[in-house]
Amino acid sequence: xxxxxxxxVVEDSLDFLTALLATLVLEPRVKVVAAVHxxxxxxxxxxxxxxxxxxxxxxxxxxxxxxxxxxxRQQNLKVKIAILTAYAxxxxxxxxxxxxxxxxxxxxxxxxxxxxxxxxxxxLN
Numbered sequence: 001x002x003x004x005x006x007x008x009v010v011e012d013s014l015d016f017l018t019a020l021l022a023t024l025v026l027e028p029r030v031k032v033v034a035a036v037h038x039x040x041x042x043x044x045x046x047x048x049x050x051x052x053x054x055x056x057x058x059x060x061x062x063x064x065x066x067x068x069x070x071x072x073r074q075q076n077l078k079v080k081i082a083i084l085t086a087y088a089x090x091x092x093x094x095x096x097x098x099x100x101x102x103x104x105x106x107x108x109x110x111x112x113x114x115x116x117x118x119x120x121x122x123x124l125n
Contacts, residue, residue: 004031005124008051010042010068011035011084012061016112020055020084027117029124039063043071051079053123055110058085069104082108082123084115 007030011017017035024032034049036042039060054072058065069081083106101109110119 002029004029005052006031006033006050008032008034008036008042008045008049008054010037010039010054010056010060010065012037012057012059020115023115023117024120027120027124030120037061039065039068042068046072046075046077046079053080053082055082055084058083058087066101066104066106069101069106073105080123081106082110084110084112086112 007024009017009020009024009032011020017037021032021035024030030053033051034042034045036045037060039062042054042056056065056068060068065083065085069083072079072081081104083101108119108123
């Protein structure tokens with residue numbers, strides 16, 4: 001059996017974080033290795049947690065999710081990053097924003113209202 005995918009969640013909303021973690025425990029192929037609330041916490045926890053996938057909120061209280069992704073890419077880390085946002089339409093309708101995300105290595109933009117196990121499973125494959 002393959003080792004579970006290690007996931008770090010970066011989310012400042014306690015309500016959404018709780019719901020997201022409750023969803024993630026339903027997928028046997030994942031293991032949550034860290035759940036943090038700010039971009040700086042994510043960057044300082046990254047080496048120890050060693051995630052395979054980061055579910056990263058776009059709007060954080062300190063630095064943006066895009067900036068977190070950019071800093072991770074500067075470290076040349078091989079980790080998948082998916083942006084979670086309540087502002088998905090803003091992303092999907094903005095060519096320059098999508099280009100910026102592509103430059104940071106973000107593999108998906110997921111509306112918070114549309115996060116499902118099926119969507120998670122596409123990220124795992």
